[in-house]
Structure formats: C-alpha cells, structure tokens
Amino acid sequence: MVPTLILAAVTGACLSPAPPGALAANAASLGTLAWAPFGRAETGWTVYVPKVAAEIATTCDVATPGFAAALGRWQGRHRLAATGVFDALTFAAMKAKWQGARPFVHIDGKTSCPPPPPDDRLATAKPGESYAGKTIRLRATALTAYRALLAAAKHDPAIAAEPRSLTIFSGYRDPAADAARCTTEGNCNGIVRATCSAHRTGLAMDVWVGNAPGFGPDSTADANRTAMTAGPQYRWLLANAAQYGFVNYVFEPWHWEWTGEPI
Numbered sequence: 001m002v003p004t005l006i007l008a009a010v011t012g013a014c015l016s017p018a019p020p021g022a023l024a025a026n027a028a029s030l031g032t033l034a035w036a037p038f039g040r041a042e043t044g045w046t047v048y049v050p051k052v053a054a055e056i057a058t059t060c061d062v063a064t065p066g067f068a069a070a071l072g073r074w075q076g077r078h079r080l081a082a083t084g085v086f087d088a089l090t091f092a093a094m095k096a097k098w099q100g101a102r103p104f105v106h107i108d109g110k111t112s113c114p115p116p117p118p119d120d121r122l123a124t125a126k127p128g129e130s131y132a133g134k135t136i137r138l139r140a141t142a143l144t145a146y147r148a149l150l151a152a153a154k155h156d157p158a159i160a161a162e163p164r165s166l167t168i169f170s171g172y173r174d175p176a177a178d179a180a181r182c183t184t185e186g187n188c189n190g191i192v193r194a195t196c197s198a199h200r201t202g203l204a205m206d207v208w209v210g211n212a213p214g215f216g217p218d219s220t221a222d223a224n225r226t227a228m229t230a231g232p233q234y235r236w237l238l239a240n241a242a243q244y245g246f247v248n249y250v251f252e253p254w255h256w257e258w259t260g261e262p263i
C-alpha cells in the first residue's frame with residue numbers, strides 16, 4: 001500500500017503544468033521515434049524510459065505532464081531548449097553525462113589500452129555468483145564490491161525470488177583470448193573485443209537482469225533490452241548501484257563497471 005499522502009503528492013506532481021504540446025509529443029514518440037542513439041537504428045525509446053526517468057528525477061509516467069515538466073527542467077539545467085519533449089539531442093546530452101561517469105571511457109578510443117591486471121589481483125567468483133556455472137574472474141576488490149551490492153539487492157523480494165538475479169555471466173576477459181575469439185569465431189563484439197574491451201580491466205561485469213523469451217542475457221535485440229529495463233533487477237541497479245560504486249553502459253543493461261579503484 002502506498003500511503004495516501006505520498007500518493008497524492010506523486011499524483012499532484014505528475015499533473016503539474018508542462019510545456020505546451022510536450023505531453024502529446026512524448027506519448028507519440030515513445031513508440032515511434034526513429035533514431036540511432038548508439039549508431040544502430042532504433043524505433044521508440046521505451047527501453048530507455050527507466051534510465052531517463054531516474055536522470056530527470058521523476059516517478060511520473062511518460063504520458064503525464066509531470067514527466068514533461070521534469071524533462072523540461074533537466075533540459076533547462078543542461079543548456080537545452082526546455083521543451084519538455086524527449087528527442088535525440090536531449091538523449092545525447094544524457095548519454096554524454098552517463099558515459100562520462102565511466103572511467104574506462106576516458107581511455108577508450110585512444111591509442112593506449114590499459115594492460116590487464118596482474119593475475120594475483122584477480123579472484124574467482126563462487127559458483128552461486130556466476131550464471132550457468134561459468135567460471136568468472138574479477139579483480140578481487142571489484143568482486144568484494146559486487147558481493148556487497150548483491151547482498152543489498154536480495155532484500156528486494158522480486159530479486160531474491162529469482163536465483164539468476166544479478167549472477168555474473170562475464171567478468172575479466174583475457175585480451176589474448178578475446179582477440180583469439182575474434183579471429184577464430186568471428187565473435188568480435190563489434191570492434192570492441194578485437195581492440196580494447198572494458199572487460200580486460202577486471203572491473204567490468206555482465207550480470208543477469210532478465211531476458212525476453214527466446215533471447216539470451218546479452219542479446220542487444222531491442223525487445224530483449226526493453227524487457228530487461230522494465231524488470232526488477234535493472235530498476236534496482238538504477239536506484240542503488242551507484243552507492244556501491246557501479247556504473248552502467250546504457251546500451252547494455254547487463255554491463256556494469258566498478259569504479260572503486262583506478263583502471
């Protein structure tokens with residue numbers, strides 16, 4: 001039960017005045033916006049709604065004036081026209097902020113790629129912490145941080161009820177092995193696996209945040225990502241992971257990086 005007073009406050013905020021036309025524009029674009037926020041054509045922005053709502057600090061549904069008003073305030077604070085209308089330009093500003101919070105991105109794309117950590121700084125996750133029995137290695141400090149996060153997440157009944165919740169399906173990846181997979185299997189994860197993956201740091205981990213029927217836990221299909229970001233695991237991470245030092249690569253709801261020590 002939501003206490004009546006809180007409910008009233010939320011409802012009131014969601015009915016607050018919004019820039020003219022923004023409500024209708026957002027409701028319409030939600031399923032129709034044609035854009036390529038990560039270089040690949042996408043339709044609509046449902047997959048990003050939880051992240052955007054968290055960024056603009058609203059709990060209001062997209063199709064409310066309160067959402068448009070919160071978006072307009074965010075745009076105004078970020079030197080954008082405060083239209084309250086979600087668009088590619090606004091998302092690009094958000095994406096720049098989110099990517100900027102990933103230490104790995106600051107070195108990504110440059111000529112140097114960080115060396116992998118020495119072997120003695122890596123630790124192996126327990127079987128129950130990994131997905132489908134995989135052997136997962138991470139920097140020992142990152143694994144400790146993950147365990148604190150997992151323990152907290154399990155206080156959420158929906159997360160605790162699903163044994164796969166936040167289990168790790170990829171951690172440290174040896175650069176030489178990644179390069180070999182790129183060559184022999186053609187599995188290059190775009191250009192990333194062949195050049196400089198965040199997983200070589202031992203600080204990045206891919207965790208199970210659900211999947212749509214018929215898809216794997218790391219499928220970038222939009223239907224899969226939409227199902228993931230609507231689920232309890234991702235939403236918990238959105239609200240809480242930063243407290244444990246974790247940041248997300250927004251295109252991949254499952255990919256989280258620990259920022260607690262230098263790369």
Ligand SMILES: [Zn+2]
Binds near residue numbers: 170199205256
């Ligand atoms: Zn990953």
